[in-house]
Amino acid sequence: MIGIYLSGTGNTKHCVEKIVGLLDKTAAIVPLESADVIEQIKNNDTIIFGYPTQFSNAPYMVRDFIRENCSLWKNKKILCVATMGAFSGDGAGCAARLFKKYGAKILGGVHIKMPDSVCDSKLLKKSSEQNREIIRQADKKIECIAEQIKRGKYPKEGITQIAHMAGLFGQRLWFYKKTAGYTDKLKISDGCTGCELCVSLCPMKNISVKNNRAAAGGRCTMCYRCISLCPQKAITLLGDEVVEQCRYEKYC
Ligand SMILES: Cc1cc2nc3c(=O)[nH]c(=O)nc-3n(C[C@H](O)[C@H](O)[C@H](O)COP(=O)(O)O)c2cc1C
Incomplete structure (x- = not known):
């Protein structure tokens, strides 16, 4: 198994x-x-x-x-x-x-x-x-x-x-x-410091950092891993502001 x-x-x-x-x-x-x-x-x-x-x-x-x-x-x-x-x-x-x-x-x-x-x-x-x-x-x-x-x-x-x-x-x-393909709608705000955490987290390798600023490509699978862990709360997808960084570990 x-x-x-x-x-x-x-x-x-x-x-x-x-x-x-x-x-x-x-x-x-x-x-x-x-x-x-x-x-x-x-x-x-x-x-x-x-x-x-x-x-x-x-x-x-x-x-x-x-x-x-x-x-x-x-x-x-x-x-x-x-x-x-x-x-x-x-x-x-x-x-x-x-x-x-x-x-x-x-x-x-x-x-x-x-x-x-x-x-x-x-x-x-x-x-x-x-x-x-x-x-x-x-x-x-x-x-x-x-x-x-x-x-x-x-x-x-x-x-x-x-x-x-x-x-x-x-x-x-x-x-x-909404689920017909990958999305290119991931948004990264001016709050981004280019720490590259999102680059290492993304299961699709869809994020890169250029000039100290993260940039997303067109292959986001909407998992919300980067959004839930960005230290600057600088990443959003469906909304325009991070309301709460949800993580299983916070509640267990
Ligand atoms: C883009 C997106 C769409 C979602 N759509 C639904 C949905 O249609 N119905 C539902 O019950 N939950 C929906 N959810 C909630 C997740 O399925 C749920 O929180 C899931 O347990 C997250 O698991 P994960 O932490 O392993 O990613 C959605 C979450 C995301 C990020």
């Missing part, structure tokens, strides 16, 4: 680490952007694959990775784990359908509500205590799921036909354009 995740503010990293840790303490857990991810996939048949839901879809980087490496998935057994700030009809199904198309066997789907990661929007913002409670509930759910899986019963959240319809017509069609 192996755990793979894309995580912006740490939520999905935590969830995948917890699920995998409860199922197989010896399993490796690697970020999607790590250099040895392909090798790890080749060497493991069972994959716990996690990502944050974005506009009721899987992040573009996740879908791109699955498509670009389509030959890797044949006969792999995959459990898709989608974290979310509110609700998703078929967050887990968005990657599961792609994996299935390339020959994987989908073991199941898991939806886990976690603190919202959109640092530059007031919408869905909760107090620290509320976020701690959300994480406590998520942890309980994961423990329950791990027990079920040990008994051979996999949850099917987000991967049924009904979930697909709910996600597509209730959510994704409205936001389709």
Whole structure:
């Protein structure tokens, strides 16, 4: 078994680490952007694959990775784990359908509500205590799921036909354009000091520093990792001001 995740503010990293840790303490857990991810996939048949839901879809980087490496998935057994700030009809199904198309066997789907990661929007913002409670509930759910899986019963959240319809017509069609590709809309303000932290954090290698100022290219996957960790709060995407730098570690 192996755990793979894309995580912006740490939520999905935590969830995948917890699920995998409860199922197989010896399993490796690697970020999607790590250099040895392909090798790890080749060497493991069972994959716990996690990502944050974005506009009721899987992040573009996740879908791109699955498509670009389509030959890797044949006969792999995959459990898709989608974290979310509110609700998703078929967050887990968005990657599961792609994996299935390339020959994987989908073991199941898991939806886990976690603190919202959109640092530059007031919408869905909760107090620290509320976020701690959300994480406590998520942890309980994961423990329950791990027990079920040990008994051979996999949850099917987000991967049924009904979930697909709910996600597509209730959510994704409205936001389709937002997740149709990478974005070039990352904004870096005059507050930037050129510290290069964002350069090292970006899973897409989409940020560079020139003349002591960061500049973003056109391949942002909207994970919010740079926004949530910029010491100057100088980076925004959907909003124009950082409301709160959300990080899993702040609430745990
Ligand atoms: C660009 C963007 C879009 C999002 N869209 C949704 C959404 O449609 N539904 C939802 O419940 N949460 C949404 N979220 C919240 C994240 O899915 C949630 O906070 C997730 O746990 C973040 O995980 P991470 O810290 O591993 O990146 C969105 C977050 C971002 C950054």
